[in-house]
Amino acid sequence: MQSLSLPCPDDWHLHLRDEGLLATTVPASAKVFGRAVIMPNLVPPVTTVAQAMDYRARILKQVPAGSEFRPLMALYLTQSTTVAMVKDAAEQSEVIGFKLYPSGATTNSDAGVTDIEALDTVFAAMAEYQVPLLVHGEVTHAEIDIFDREKVFIDTKLRPLLARHPKLKLVLEHITTADAVDFVVSQGENVAATITPQHLLMNRNDMLVGGIRPHNYCLPILKRREHQQALQQAAISGNPKFFLGTDSAPHAQDKKEAACGCAGCYSAPAALELYAHFFEQMGALDKLADFASHFGADFYGFARAEDTLTLVRESWTVPATVDTSVGPMVPYWAGETLAWKIQD
Numbered sequence: 001m002q003s004l005s006l007p008c009p010d011d012w013h014l015h016l017r018d019e020g021l022l023a024t025t026v027p028a029s030a031k032v033f034g035r036a037v038i039m040p041n042l043v044p045p046v047t048t049v050a051q052a053m054d055y056r057a058r059i060l061k062q063v064p065a066g067s068e069f070r071p072l073m074a075l076y077l078t079q080s081t082t083v084a085m086v087k088d089a090a091e092q093s094e095v096i097g098f099k100l101y102p103s104g105a106t107t108n109s110d111a112g113v114t115d116i117e118a119l120d121t122v123f124a125a126m127a128e129y130q131v132p133l134l135v136h137g138e139v140t141h142a143e144i145d146i147f148d149r150e151k152v153f154i155d156t157k158l159r160p161l162l163a164r165h166p167k168l169k170l171v172l173e174h175i176t177t178a179d180a181v182d183f184v185v186s187q188g189e190n191v192a193a194t195i196t197p198q199h200l201l202m203n204r205n206d207m208l209v210g211g212i213r214p215h216n217y218c219l220p221i222l223k224r225r226e227h228q229q230a231l232q233q234a235a236i237s238g239n240p241k242f243f244l245g246t247d248s249a250p251h252a253q254d255k256k257e258a259a260c261g262c263a264g265c266y267s268a269p270a271a272l273e274l275y276a277h278f279f280e281q282m283g284a285l286d287k288l289a290d291f292a293s294h295f296g297a298d299f300y301g302f303a304r305a306e307d308t309l310t311l312v313r314e315s316w317t318v319p320a321t322v323d324t325s326v327g328p329m330v331p332y333w334a335g336e337t338l339a340w341k342i343q344d
């Protein structure tokens with residue numbers, strides 16, 4: 001196959017950051033994706049509809065002419081989120097839902113949730129108004145091993161939450177384990193998951209064997225190969241509960257290559273090509289369009305894209321660095337080649 005056309009894909013999990021960085025991050029994603037869910041973990045976090053619409057306006061200023069990129073804003077769930085705020089979100093079409101960060105779980109999650117059960121009236125309102133809850137699914141207790149944090153979150157927090165609110169529309173973001181795959185499959189149609197390129201293409205050996213590779217470090221952390229294989233099978237299974245969310249999460253080179261490096265892979269410069277690389281490796285290129293362009297839109301209740309995007313078989317190398325307002329940034333897969341390229 002020399003070229004592959006698919007309906008314009010969507011990115012259901014994306015970090016664009018703010019200010020000067022938007023000049024780099026917005027065009028990189030707008031070039032490829034029609035819609036994207038914009039994560040709210042700024043400092044300070046995006047907690048209200050008004051803040052989200054201001055942030056959205058800053059994003060739209062950087063969308064290149066001719067692009068119809070649509071940022072769908074996620075609000076940061078905090079211990080102070082109210083039922084009235086859920087109603088506000090339900091009424092704003094450009095706000096997609098709330099993002100639950102367990103406090104301390106990941107980058108800029110300090111303002112996140114410390115007591116999930118205490119927010120039960122808020123979750124009840126989300127279920128009633130069908131406002132989706134997007135979840136970073138990891139516990140943060142010091143005594144729980146970092147490789148077990150997703151599974152423990154599912155067992156101790158997520159199952160009980162969905163038992164209390166069976167109609168809650170919920171996306172378990174950036175899943176990393178066979179346990180998460182099994183959990184999502186076992187739930188109703190209201191529960192889905194996003195999968196990142198790095199969790200499909202890599203396991204923890206790729207981060208730790210032969211030297212530590214900070215650009216492959218993200219949260220939830222890469223797991224063992226058996227978990228990677230479970231994610232791979234889920235992505236190519238044709239099950240509509242699993243769809244594309246890059247979790248492209250830019251951090252400057254000096255913040256990644258540091259004694260205490262930041263978590264996150266900046267995959268946007270090659271995101272769709274990385275997924276194409278993976279689907280081809282699995283002999284499943286015919287499943288890419290469902291995963292990248294159909295299933296997420298179906299889950300969230302959006303129309304499937306009508307315009308198309310074409311990938312051509314043309315080898316290229318992901319740049320070593322990208323210049324940004326905060327200094328050079330090393331993209332995920334930097335210096336490696338990819339066989340598929342987006343047609344200009």
Ligand SMILES: NC(=O)N[C@@H](CC(=O)O)C(=O)O
Nearest residue numbers: 015106107218219249263264
């Ligand atoms: N995935 C990451 O490792 N980092 C994300 C936060 C997140 O999605 O958890 C970031 O904002 O940098």
Ligand SMILES: [Zn+2]
Nearest residue numbers: 106136219220
């Ligand atoms: Zn996360």
Ligand SMILES: [Zn+2]
Nearest residue numbers: 015039247249
């Ligand atoms: Zn993320």
